[in-house]
Amino acid sequence: MTIRSASPRSTRRPAWAGRNYVLLTAATIVTSLGANGALIATTWAVFESGGDAGDVGIVAMARFLPLVLFLLIGGAVADRIPRHRVMVAANTLNFASQAVFAALVLSGTAEIWQMMVLTGLCGAGQAFFNPAAEGMLMSSVSGEQASRAFAFYRMAMHGAGIGGAALGGALVAFVGPGWVLAVDAAAFAVAGGLRAFLDVSGIPERKPGGGLLSDLREGWQEFIGRPWLWSIVAQFSVVVGLIGAVESVYGPLVARDELGGATPWGIALAGYGVGTVAGAVLMTRWKPRRMLLVGTLGVFPIALPSAALAVPLPAIGLTAVMFASGVAMEIFGVSWMTTMHQEIPEEKLSRVSAYDWFGSTALLPLTTALAGPAESAFGRTASLWGAAALMTLVTGLVLLVPDVRNLTRRPHQEAAPVAGGGATLDALPAQAGSADAEGALGRRG
Template sequence: MPAWASRNYSLLTAAAVVTNLGAHGALIAAAFAVLDSGGDAGDVGLVAMARTLPLVLFLLIGGAVADRLPRHRVMVAANAVNFVSQGAFALLVLTGDPQLWQMMLLTALGGTGQAFFNPAAEGMLLSSVKGEQASRAFAVFRMAMHGAAIGGAALGGAMIAAMGPGWVLAVDAAAFLVAGSLRAFLDVGHVPDREPGGGLLADLRDGWKEVASRPWLWAIVLQFTVVVAVVGAAESVYGPLVAEDSLGGAAPWGLALGAFGVGTLLGALLMMRWKPRRLLFAGSLCVFPLALPSAGLAVPLPLAGLALVMFVSGVAIEVFGVTWMTALHQEIPEDKFSRVAAYDWFGSVAMLPVATALAGPAESAFGRSQALWGCAGLVVLVTALVLLVPDVRNLTRRSKEVARSEVPQVTGPVSADAEGTVGRLG
């Protein structure tokens, strides 16, 4: 590993690889488990909603907990919850006739674990790197994570076709067990002790102040409230249905998701070398291609064409992801990482349960193709709107690491030409 890769960074990267090998196949497996049990588009949407609803309910609490307790312990406990929920889901599918309510309950339990895991994990990662190599470190982490997703999605689709979805869910449960064991060795000794606070509500208010005082932050969080909702509905509900009706089933859909993973891998490679000065302007431009998969499913494109648009969107979202993480690392105080990450995650998933639950009724009311074109149009609209925010266009990368306590808070537009100062960003 390079000199900038700390022990924590290496453990976090290894654990993310293991988790993503299992998780991407499991997302496909859950949808096909519902379909194999006799469910329809509405049932797939309900199970997807059950996974995301606990994220909305518990993410903010999870962020406050992760800034108050040792983050690695929160991560390990969350992985244990996911191991139990996915293991029970796998056993249910392998040994019987799973009922819709059972699948919803188990996916909700897994979503609860993720609500506590995500802010702790993001805070831990942000605190594991320092200095001018932060952008490269985030790119390498995401490259490793998405590289695992390439194999996980393709292998998951093939395993479902050959063995059924139950075994893929079992592999995902085992992956959570292994990843949790690795995360148990993380060291939080470098994190300074927090001053006694006023309790959970006070922590949540502090996190909200950090978000509300930064126009670039809340603008992009609001943008992704819509983007994640419509892209999630398109890919978790409509994608498997289009694959079943037009592509030949789970294996081709797994290959299409694998193409997205290849795109993210190459996007991360690009971001190891490219350091755009206007971080969020470059990143936000790359959100427009996220409309392509929904449009491709609406046509629907043959497998080769769908794989191509998934690949392009994968490259684009990786550019955004690295610029976003770099901006957060540059601008947010370390002791607020998890709380700000929780608001970020909360905004991203707030509408996802509603969107996935309404995907089936929207298909019945308007038709699948029209619903998918609507998803694509919303991505383009909200991304165009966020580029009207001056701070999103003007946030600049600082050329040298500056202590966060020395960085002035920015509440308005800052010149993009001010290299080494705060320009402004979600």
Template sequence: MNTSSASPRRSRLPSWAGRNYVLLTAATVITNLGSHGALIASAFAVMELGGDSGDVGLVAAARAVPLVVFLLIGGAVADRLPRHRVMVAANTLNCVSQAVFAVLVLTGEATLWQMMLLSALGGAGQAFFSPASEGMLMSSVTGEQASRAFALYRMAMHGAGIGGAALGGAMVAAMGPGWVLAIDAAAFALAGALRAFLDVRHIPARKPGEGLLADLRDGWHEVISRPWLWSIVAQFSIVVAVIGVSEAVYGPMVARDELGGAAPWGLALGAFGVGTVAGALLMVRWKPRRLLFVGTLCIFPQALPAAALAVPTPLVVLVAVMFVSGIAIEVFGVSWITALHQEIPEEKFSRVSAYDWLGSLGLVPVFTALAGPAENTIGRSTALWGCAVLVVVVTAAVLFVPEVRQLARRDPTTAPEPGAVVSPGAPHVEAVPAAPGGEPVGDGRG
């Protein structure tokens, strides 16, 4: 009786969607519902207390600094300890810091230094959570369905972000930022409870290491030995920083001065979320052969939101621009995580992920802290145009790296094709004819 009733429930899920995948997806949906609203709430909490763009930037930088400082340690710890325990501990810290932040805002007792301190605690928790989470996700799926699994996971994640951003913006406008921060704290608590039930028995036992520094050196070797990996991480050190400045600092200011406040900005962020869901749906069915070439081309549209804010365009144009950039970044995101899953050994996932996060976020504190002075010196519009130009320049530069153009999706069910380069520590590079002078040429279809 029990067996027959359980079987239909299991059959509703694909074979690769095991317990860990389902728990990870559910927990991520919950945290994204809270965190997308909290992103808006924290900026408007600062402004409600009389803060300007410089103060908003300082609070954002306060979160980014410990995130950058502790990322490498977090990655090494996540490859040594059970990853789910690291994730639960980080969620607990995030829950407590956001709860205190909410209480201070609701009581009107918050000061700038308190908000910076609480944001810093949240950043420290994220530094340990992110490498563990990414390693856990990549170890939860195997084989040829990995790309589809990642796309569906990200679709659920971003789908929650749509509701979180739209609801968060509306709640900030109707109830104030404190209640949105309180909801985010509750979301961290619930998500941490779900992640406590993750099963790590399938992950091979770690061999005794030579220490934390040796683990970090090993992770560094994995990154630096792959030109496609370190070049894109270097690219994103600029891209993530300027997008962060555009959307976390200047975006709320433009919304307040030109668009009507928090609700329209929440709508724009929600449109970005809709775009990421559309991009994930696309990647469920589309498997581009040259993962990183296609993904890198999709970074160019990330310059559009900063340009739209610089004009500034009407809300309907900004919403459309955010939607397009959401589709494009999701194509890159699925391609990137698929490449990592294909090329990086499982026991080193978290350390490589930590270097990825560190490189991508390393300049965020600098750019966010300088956002206010830059606005005062050259003007908000000029600063936003500079952000857009930087995205285009660094993305074009990455396309000069041969492995970024050539790294190919590998079919796990077949042997490598004759002429393909597959070696330990190197990506699977598609064999392509050489143009005069030795440069490879493709068919233009990605």
């Protein structure tokens, strides 16, 4: 392996950790600290305003619906104009909406409809941010070490999420949800500033296309022509929808009624974060040859938190289960990201990622909105057991797709320059492969 450094300073970090990679990772650490606490704070803000389980589901739906509606447009836009501009604009919208949300909660005047509008604006921002961010991240690394770069990125993101979840749960209990939402708004402002310095000069210039609809059609053809891609996205449409209902509605309700409040739920979410870090560490060393097969097998334990809440297990048991689920999710996550990096052309990454996000989040508005009515109709315990069973079933079905079982990591022959990286990796020895997508919940701006 030959490493060519642009400056002596670049030798202080791994060759695959270029300037853009470092900026993206730093910005994601900042937003992960705020976002994980904000998820808890939003639920408790609804409770403090007099809302019930149905209101929690409606507010969650208001965030996810714009996310689903605008994702495909966001992906096409991110492949037409510089991705970092899309990311900064989205972060600015997220900052503004969360700042107003925090002010209303702190003043004690927040109403359910206001929460719906503001979380909806935040969801719209994420719809444009997510495809741009995924395309930017994949363009920031190259070579055989891509899976290791993705694993370290996700390890940093989830490590920050551990602190964000634990601190957020504690702050909600001691100072109230409004201050936690204010911290999230500040995090978006800082992250947007960091992303404004991303360097896109090393990314190949995209040729003018035939318009937005033409770009969407091209992305769809790329998506539907790969059975492994659309089958796993269909699987995660169900899995992510159910995870959204469990984490946004049932988890906080079980914590409030059975575990003692926001703090135990924050600790359980932190346990999940610790698990994702442990999984990312594992995936920096382990490169399974059949990436998608190993990743899909890792999805089965993701159903365990639903079962644990159905029992329900005490806080320590729930935290242990969440830890195991985090490890499993990261095995899938790193495997998925490496597969996308290997199989999808760079100039189509954001559009294909948008179809991935769209499919993976398509059921979130429905499942979160129906979580409350399902509890009323079937009971909380039956609803949680049903979610666990359905996640297990769809994961088993996707293993019937030959490409999922057989797609393997290809030996890397030639590495393209790393955009904004300051270093280039020449052809590295072939290794067996591995690496993303928490469907939709683990990749946050």
